[in-house]
Structures are given as C-alpha cells and as structure tokens.
Amino acid sequence: MPAADPGALTRHLRHLTETIGVRLAGSAGERAAGDYVAQGLAAAGAQVKQETFPVQCRDVRAQQLQVWHDGAWHDCGCSLFANAPGTEGAWVEAPLAFFDAATGYQRPDLAAELQGRVVLHLGCHIESRENYRRLIAARPAGVLMVDVRYPGASPLADAIFPAYAQAAGVVTALNVAYLDAWRWRERGATRARFRVVGGPRPAESANIVADLPGSEPDAGVLYLGGHHDTQADSVGADDNGSATAGLIELARVLAPRPRRRTIRLISFGAEEQLSVGSGAYVRRHREELARAGKFLFNFDSFGSLLGWNTLSGSGPRELDLLLPAYFARHGAYCRRERGVLPYADHFPFNAAGVPALTLMRLNCAAGRFFHHRPDDDLSRIDVKVMAASLNAVADLMSDLAAAETLPFPAEIPMDERAAVAFCWDDLFGGW
Ligand SMILES: [Zn+2]
Structure with a gap:
C-alpha cells in the first residue's frame, strides 16, 4: 500500500515556499498555489474543479x-x-x-x-x-x-x-x-x-475541490482539508504549506485504496482572513453537507520540528476514541483539545452540522512561536513528522470510506451546538 513520501513532501514544500513564496488571498501567489495543488491532485487521479469566490486582497x-x-x-x-x-x-x-x-x-x-x-x-x-x-x-x-x-x-x-x-x-x-x-x-x-x-x-480566491469517488454514491462523503494561502510577508512553510503538500500526498496514497464513500479533498483559499474559503464552501453546499456530509479532517500547521500534535474541533466522542490507535500505528500521538474552536477551516463545517477536526502541531504554550512570521520557512518543518500524521489519517479515512456503517454518528455533540451557532453568527455573520 502506498504511503506518504517525505521526499515528495519536501519537493512540494520547496515549490510552495521558494518558487511561489508568499500566497496572500486573492494574489497571484495564491492563484499559483491553487493551480499547483490542483495539478498535484489531478495527477494522483482525483477529479478536480475550482470554485471561485470574492475576497479582499x-x-x-x-x-x-x-x-x-x-x-x-x-x-x-x-x-x-x-x-x-x-x-x-x-x-x-x-x-x-x-x-x-x-x-x-x-x-x-x-x-x-x-x-x-x-x-x-x-x-x-x-x-x-x-x-x-x-x-x-x-x-x-x-x-x-x-x-x-x-x-x-x-x-x-x-x-x-x-x-x-x-x-x-x-x-x-x-x-x-x-x-x-x-x-x-x-x-x-x-x-x-x-x-x-x-x-x-477586490479580487478572487478559489477552493480546489478534488474527488476520489466511492462505489456507493449514497453512502456519504468524507472530507480532507487544508488551506493554500498565507499571511503577508510569510512563506508559510508550516502554515499551511504543510497541509497543501500533505493533501497532494494524501490523494496519491488514497486513490488506489477501495472505498464505498467518496473522499473529497478541499484545498481552501483565503483561510487567513478567517476561513473565507471554507465559509464559501459550506454556504454554497449547505444542502450537500446536510444530506451527505459525514466528517472533515483538516490540517493546519502540523509540521513543526519540536512540538506536539493537537486535535481541535467538534465531533462525537466515538470518533475521539478511534483516533489514537491510528496515530500509534505510525509511532505518533495526538492530544485532543475539546471545545469549540472557530479559528480554522473545520469550523464552518461544524456550523453546517458536520463533525470536523483540525490537526495542528503546537510548539509552545501560546501556540507556535513563528506563527504568521517571515521565519515560518522550511527550516521549521520535519517532513517525517508530517508523513506519520498523514499516514495515520490516510488509514483512518480509508477505513471510514470502506466501512459498511460509520462507527460514529455524523453530528455535533449536543453540548457544543449552541456555542458553534453563536460563533458562526458572531464571527462569520451566519448563513
Ligand atoms: Zn493556517
């Protein structure tokens, strides 16, 4: 079975951070990154389309x-x-x-x-x-x-x-x-x-949406996410070149595995202005998400040299219980932080009622010390750390895609629904 290749991750990261560089929402750099990830996903065999939306560059x-x-x-x-x-x-x-x-x-x-x-x-x-x-x-x-x-x-x-x-x-x-x-x-x-x-x-940004179709169209859709834009003056190797490179590898690793459910990989634009691309996706596909959306696993800044893997976002406890074994199989561990987190691309999916988590790798109590800085470059990243997390998530997603029935309910825990709705209205302006 194919596995995430650290050499390929390095090659993608070099292209994103050194050939393209800063990838601000709505800029030529963001467009180049979107085209690059679209090409990589298509080369892996996924069916790719771009969905554009307006943004302030x-x-x-x-x-x-x-x-x-x-x-x-x-x-x-x-x-x-x-x-x-x-x-x-x-x-x-x-x-x-x-x-x-x-x-x-x-x-x-x-x-x-x-x-x-x-x-x-x-x-x-x-x-x-x-x-x-x-x-x-x-x-x-x-x-x-x-x-x-x-x-x-x-x-x-x-x-x-x-x-x-x-x-x-x-x-x-x-x-x-x-x-x-x-x-x-x-x-x-x-x-x-x-x-x-x-x-x-005024400018345009895009979500890159790539399908690995399942054999049973009514069995639901599983999502993998990341964002390909950066902050100003930051080449964003970790935030979020790590996920952009990771999605391309995940498509390659997952494409040959059998599945009943469709796996949809989405590289979001304009995350750094507060998940504008993810928000645009859920507003445009609200009906699809309500009918078929089962789970989103999102990656954001998960390659830090030193650090610890952290999972945030809202999903059922049954899902939390599944995750550690998949990471342990690849010599990796992750810490689950409970509670509503509106500051990454999983959150609009939570607002749409879909279980959705973001994997981050923190390196200090305040988060990541090079967050949104020019020195978030390749020297900060360990591609082997990335590969371990990607392989864990690839195994999880292919098991979920093949399962007769999902081992968790596709819903947000009762005790987090009010806070999710409040953040969606207050921070994102609601539906
Ligand atoms: Zn980010």
Missing part, C-alpha cells in the same frame, strides 16, 4: 509607523491588517492611547478615551462583534494591534474579520511587535503617526 506597497518618545520620532515595524484600509500615502498623526483588550471593553465610554487617538490595542483578536462595534464607534484615528500570544520582536501579519468589517466598518489597523509596544510604554510614548500606500482591493 491585501495589496500594500508601503507602510510606515513612527512613535514619539524621548523627544524624537522613532521608526517602528508594522503590518497592515488584511481588510483594513491604508491612508492613500498620507500621514495620520494623533496622541497615543494604551488600551488592553482583556479588560478595556469594561469601560463604559470608549469614545471619551479613544476618539481621535491612535489606540495601542494589547490583544489583536477582538473576538466579540459588540466590542468591535464599540471600538469603531469610538472613532479612533487608527489602531496598533499587539499579538499577546508570544512576546515577539517583529510585527506579525493578521486580518480584521471580514464579517466585522462589513457590519461595523473598519479603520487603519497595523500589527506591531509586542516588545516595541512594551518599549513605548516604558519610554512614555505620547504620539504616533503612520502612512500606508495600498490596502484592500
């Missing part, structure tokens, strides 16, 4: 930030959030207001403190539509977002959720390095100014 030609302390302006690194507007090259200058997201939204009157200011926002994910609405309604001059997961020395790249921007509007938002923010506070910084040339531009 982050198209930044220049970005500058300066902060005033100790009697002088200081240049600082910054990265415009996807979906946030630039300044058409003009400088915007305002007093600086320090604001921590964890407790700041308890303040009754945000405008009194933030209006007309550049807000240093400690915590770069506003995981509440109401808090986001209040921040924008306070009319800040701009927002400097600090990722608090890892106290790094360089700005990360990130995105404002499109559903939030659409519902409440958006201002210029720049990611800044945690250690820069710390220094500004320590030095008593009082003012900031920034300019950005470029910003969001």
